[in-house]
Amino acid sequence: MKSVPFLDLGRLHQSIREPLDAAYHRVLDSGRFIMGPELEAFESEFAQYCEVKHCIGVGNGLEALHLLLRAYDIGPGDEVIVPSNTFIATWLAVTECGATPVPVDPSIDTYNIDPAQIGNAITSRTRAIIPVHLYGQPADMDPISALAAKHGLIVIEDAAQAQGARYKGRRAGSLGHAAATSFYPGKNLGALGDGGAVLTNDDAIAEKVTQLRNYGSKIKYRHDLVGYNSRLDEMQAAFLRAKLVVLDEWNARRREVATQYSKMLSDADIDVPLVPEYAEPVWHLYVIRSKHRDTLKAHLEQQGISTVIHYPIPPHRQACYQDCIGDHLPIAEMLAEEVLSLPMSPALNAEEVELVARAIVMSLTRNGSTH
Ligand SMILES: *Cc1c(COP(=O)(O)O)cnc(C)c1O
Numbered sequence: 001m002k003s004v005p006f007l008d009l010g011r012l013h014q015s016i017r018e019p020l021d022a023a024y025h026r027v028l029d030s031g032r033f034i035m036g037p038e039l040e041a042f043e044s045e046f047a048q049y050c051e052v053k054h055c056i057g058v059g060n061g062l063e064a065l066h067l068l069l070r071a072y073d074i075g076p077g078d079e080v081i082v083p084s085n086t087f088i089a090t091w092l093a094v095t096e097c098g099a100t101p102v103p104v105d106p107s108i109d110t111y112n113i114d115p116a117q118i119g120n121a122i123t124s125r126t127r128a129i130i131p132v133h134l135y136g137q138p139a140d141m142d143p144i145s146a147l148a149a150k151h152g153l154i155v156i157e158d159a160a161q162a163q164g165a166r167y168k169g170r171r172a173g174s175l176g177h178a179a180a181t182s183f184y185p186g187k188n189l190g191a192l193g194d195g196g197a198v199l200t201n202d203d204a205i206a207e208k209v210t211q212l213r214n215y216g217s218k219i220k221y222r223h224d225l226v227g228y229n230s231r232l233d234e235m236q237a238a239f240l241r242a243k244l245v246v247l248d249e250w251n252a253r254r255r256e257v258a259t260q261y262s263k264m265l266s267d268a269d270i271d272v273p274l275v276p277e278y279a280e281p282v283w284h285l286y287v288i289r290s291k292h293r294d295t296l297k298a299h300l301e302q303q304g305i306s307t308v309i310h311y312p313i314p315p316h317r318q319a320c321y322q323d324c325i326g327d328h329l330p331i332a333e334m335l336a337e338e339v340l341s342l343p344m345s346p347a348l349n350a351e352e353v354e355l356v357a358r359a360i361v362m363s364l365t366r367n368g369s370t371h
Contacts, residue, residue: 003304004343004352009185012347013192016246020192023238030234035214038237045244046197049164050173054206056198057232058213061160061182064196065093065130067230068178071208072154074099078127081153083113084314084332086132090158091315093180094130102126103316103324105331109274111135111287111339114331115143122147128154133162133172135310135341136188136254136284137275141167141175156180159199161284163189164251168278173199183232183240188254188284189247191236250346254283257348261286264357269364270296285310289338292364297340299363305356308341 013020027038039057047055058064074080076098082090084103094101104121107114113131129148131139141155148155155176159165162172163181173179181187183195198209208225211218216227232240258281262272271289275281287310290296297307314332316324342356 001304002352002355004306004348004356005345006306006308006341006343007186007345008347009190012250012345015347016242019242019245020239023242024235027234027238033234034231036234038234038241039232042232042237042241042244043197045241047199049171049244049247050179050199051171052174052179052199053201054199054203056206056209056213057237058196058198058209059230059232060194061158061180061184061196062089062093062096063213063228063230064180064182064198065090065156065158066096067209067212067228068156068180068198068205069093069097069099069128070212071178071205072128072156074127074154077125079123079125080127081113081118081121081129083130083132083134084316084327084329085111085113085311085335086134086158086315087160087311088315088318089160089182090130090132091321099127100125101315101321101324103327103329103332105329106134106335107140108331110137110140110276110279111335112137112139113144115140115147118144118147122151122153126151126153128156130156130158131176132158132160133165135273135281135287136161136165137273137281138162138165138167138172138175138279140276140278142278145176154178160184160187160196162282163187164247165282166280174201178202178205183236188251188282189240189243191243192239193236195232195236195240197232251282253346254344257344257346257353258283258286260350260353261342261357264354265360268361270360283344285341286344287339287341288360289335290340290364291338293338293340296360296363299366300356300359303359305359306343309336309339310341312336
């Protein structure tokens with residue numbers, strides 16, 4: 001039986017083994033491991049790629065969000081609007097700076113934060129909105145930015161899953177006041193370890209984040225802010241430079257995989273992802289929805305096809321956020337029961353995608369499911 005992994009990074013990296021080896025040797029031979037020329041070069045290359053003025057490499061995606069909130073002086077007593085349907089790091093960054101995450105349910109069509117519901121969540125304490133471009137599909141930013149402008153709020157994009165995506169022709173990461181992204185190995189642009197970055201056109205915010213990531217210091221041994229140690233190291237920056245070269249090619253391959261899935265599953269009794277006309281997604285994940293999700297997942301597993309649930313428990317149902325349990329977030333809760341992420345990687349071939357799609361159609365037929 002031929003198995004299909006959810007994401008095989010080992011196989012994916014084979015095709016760029018030489019530039020990765022070269023990156024490793026370059027850093028090893030340089031003797032510089034923190035805050036050196038690789039980081040500087042990567043920051044400038046990735047800022048250009050994202051069509052923003054500044055990129056500041058940091059330790060990971062959660063810290064990118066957290067340092068940004070700190071840079072905007074968001075803290076205790078403040079509220080920050082977050083999607084109810086996201087990876088928990090979006091919420092944790094808000095909690096980490098002492099502010100309160102205020103969840104808003106997604107649109108059932110896109111699974112991204114529903115701009116029409118944000119207005120109800122705004123109070124006199126609201127300081128910022130963090131839209132997440134979930135699964136690699138940009139959130140509907142124009143109405144979000146309009147609301148933010150009306151109420152004097154900061155918009156911080158969580159672009160961890162959307163490196164290279166576009167909204168109305170503009171890059172994810174360039175659409176708000178600032179953005180955070182993650183180079184966790186499984187992301188579209190992944191390091192070979194942890195990493196993250198802040199993106200912004202705002203000179204003052206860029207300078208503040210640059211200080212915060214390095215003990216709050218601009219000049220060595222002078223500390224103006226109570227900072228952190230959250231830096232993107234030279235080795236990871238060098239690997240990321242090698243991987244940035246192939247990002248567009250890999251995103252294009254993800255798009256082909258998604259197109260093939262959508263075509264083969266168009267008649268199946270499931271919901272396939274809907275792409276709004278404003279969006280050019282990069283398919284970090286290909287997420288389907290079914291009332292028979294658990295049976296379907298089990299059938300696929302039996303056939304050697306690995307799938308993952310993003311995410312099985314919404315943040316407001318997590319033990320660490322049990323105070324929020326009163327929140328009425330029906331769409332996030334429904335999605336947690338119904339979503340299923342299919343194998344997705346630039347390394348998947350057409351035969352494997354076909355195998356997965358056929359197995360889904362078979363399982364649904366066997367199940368005699370109705371929607
Ligand atoms: C991965 C991810 C993060 C966190 O990034 P880390 O580098 O793992 O800390 C934040 N938000 C979203 C939406 C993510 O997918």
